[in-house]
Amino acid sequence: MARLFGTDGVRGVANVGLTAELALGLSVAAAHVLGDANAFEGHRPVAVVGRDPRASGEFLEAAVIAGLASAGVDVLRVGVLPTPAVAYLTGALGADFGVMLSASHNAMPDNGIKFLARGGHKLDDAIEDAIESHYRRYGVGDETWDRPTGAAVGRVRQYNEGFDRYVAHLVAVLPNRLDGVKVVIDGAHGAAARVAPEAFARAGAEVVYTLGTEPTGLNINDGVGSTHLDKLRAAMKEHKADLGIALDGDADRCLAADAEGEEVDGDQILAILAVAMKEAGTLRRNTAVATVMSNLGFKLAMEREGIELVQTAVGDRYVLEEMKQHGFALGGEQSGHVILLDHATTGDGTLTGLMLGARLAATKQPLADLATVMTRLPQVLINVKDVDKDRVETCLELQAAVSAAETELGSTGRVLLRKSGTEPLVRVMVEAVGHEQALSVCERLAESVRLHLG
Missing domain, CATH: 3.40.120.10 (Alpha-D-Glucose-1,6-Bisphosphate, subunit A, domain 3)
Incomplete structure (x- = not known):
């Protein structure tokens, strides 16, 4: 069963x-x-x-x-x-x-x-x-x-009283106010459609535009939110804002966009906050926690900044377990789950966005410049649907295909196959020095998954 x-x-x-x-x-x-x-x-x-x-x-x-x-x-x-x-x-x-x-x-x-x-x-x-x-x-x-x-x-x-009490908590834990920061917020027509704009406004930011903030009960995540960034990216360029944040339906994760509408993913957000917390002396044990899905560029950035990196299995619950067990303060995923354990017991997209805004306000630097703390290596992810995901680790033919791909990439890339914990699909991720190679290898492996697990 x-x-x-x-x-x-x-x-x-x-x-x-x-x-x-x-x-x-x-x-x-x-x-x-x-x-x-x-x-x-x-x-x-x-x-x-x-x-x-x-x-x-x-x-x-x-x-x-x-x-x-x-x-x-x-x-x-x-x-x-x-x-x-x-x-x-x-x-x-x-x-x-x-x-x-x-x-x-x-x-x-x-x-x-x-x-x-x-x-x-x-x-x-x-x-x-x-x-x-x-x-x-x-x-x-x-x-x-x-x-x-x-x-x-x-x-x-x-x-x-829950709404006001939670918003007050978010604002109270910020290291500094967000005065002077212009923000666009995409609430995914979800649970933070009211919370996020209110929290940013109380923290001093100028909320110049919102989208995904009119939930009807039927439109949650429908073309908006952290899985659909096109509208946020366009709004950033149109409204000349400093920071754009996109939440998901329950607002436990956050992705961002800079003034030119370029995406800033969870790895980059984590890197920006890790450096900020190291400078402030709040990065306990000088360590950040991430999953094996994190871009190789994140690992290289942490090495360059003198920050230890601990990697876990995919899933914010595993990041959180590692943080709680060893007393770390910061961890997260490329998808935008960022856990600030001194202030939250789970990923908090609104808090993550606020902390990012606080960093912009404190440094007076554009988000694009802050994001250069790491360089993303080309990474391709393909979700293969309607397959027997439970056989991904035991299918010999598929394991042979993965071994061949790893040999082809050598030390300059990597392959990761994992089954989704919430959907009937297998995620195929490939990183390489060049995008064309990453795409080619990823497509071949995705086809192998369809062939052997379909």
């Missing part, structure tokens, strides 16, 4: 793979596993519940709240807020756990459920397995668990 939890919670097409019944049952299971973990005499578990603006989030939120309250958990309903806001509020309010309803950068028909432990931290695999085991054991409608009645059932309260 396939595991329900992927690399970032439980996801699926809302009302097909991710139903109200599943949301209800998982919430009951989470109430027992996470609520009981902090149980003591006289204590009623409390959960913070938030969501992104997807239309399906409305009925899924109702199911989650019903499940939690039926299991004796008091619920603080914070409404539409980013994933990092729910994580922050879970910690700041002393809640026992948090629940976020979002499918991040996925298209609107999808949705997801993500549980957060006490303090706003992501769950480890063992806790997710315990929740899933409880769900599969009891299911929905089973009467064998001890159901509270009367005054013991959970109560539900709207917590409207």
Whole structure:
């Protein structure tokens, strides 16, 4: 039986793979596993519940709240807020756990459920397995668990202060104000459509233009956001802004664009912030954490700047685990997940953008100049869809093709194949000295994946 939890919670097409019944049952299971973990005499578990603006989030939120309250958990309903806001509020309010309803950068028909432990931290695999085991054991409608009645059932309260409290936190942790910085914001019609413009304005920036800030429940990530940068890049040139930021649906990641509309990716953002934090003395153990997907140019830049680099498996959860285990302050992914562990327990796109703006304000340098801290080597990524992704590491024919490609590239490039944790696809990435070679090798490997895993 396939595991329900992927690399970032439980996801699926809302009302097909991710139903109200599943949301209800998982919430009951989470109430027992996470609520009981902090149980003591006289204590009623409390959960913070938030969501992104997807239309399906409305009925899924109702199911989650019903499940939690039926299991004796008091619920603080914070409404539409980013994933990092729910994580922050879970910690700041002393809640026992948090629940976020979002499918991040996925298209609107999808949705997801993500549980957060006490303090706003992501769950480890063992806790997710315990929740899933409880769900599969009891299911929905089973009467064998001890159901509270009367005054013991959970109560539900709207917590409207979450927006202001989270925005105030973002502004308070900045090293300096953003006065004089002109910003364009793409909110992906997502969870930070209101948060991001407000936070930048309060921090002193001039928000000269916004897009993706009018969510209807149906348009999240639709041609906007961190997976669709064309509109942001065009707006940067039109409005002559200093900094453009693009968030994803739940605003846990951020990509940027400079004044000429050129993309500044997660590796470059991470490099800029690493140098800034080293200068400020806040880069603990003089180390940045990144994944094996990071561009070779990032690794070379860190070596040149005298900053240690630790690399992990792909996924912000693995970056976060490494940071927590060894006490590092900065880590992230090329996709724009940047974790500033002194101020957030997960990737926070709005905070990342604000920190980037603070660096511009402090140095008075254009973003394009700051981004030259690293030179990106040509990198080609092809997502091969509708293949048996679980065989990517065991297919002998595919491994032979990878070995041949690595021999061809030698020490001047690299190959990485990995299965997606949230979608039915295999990601093929190739780096080389020249773009044409990287593209050629990547296309051949992608075709090999289709042939042998299709």
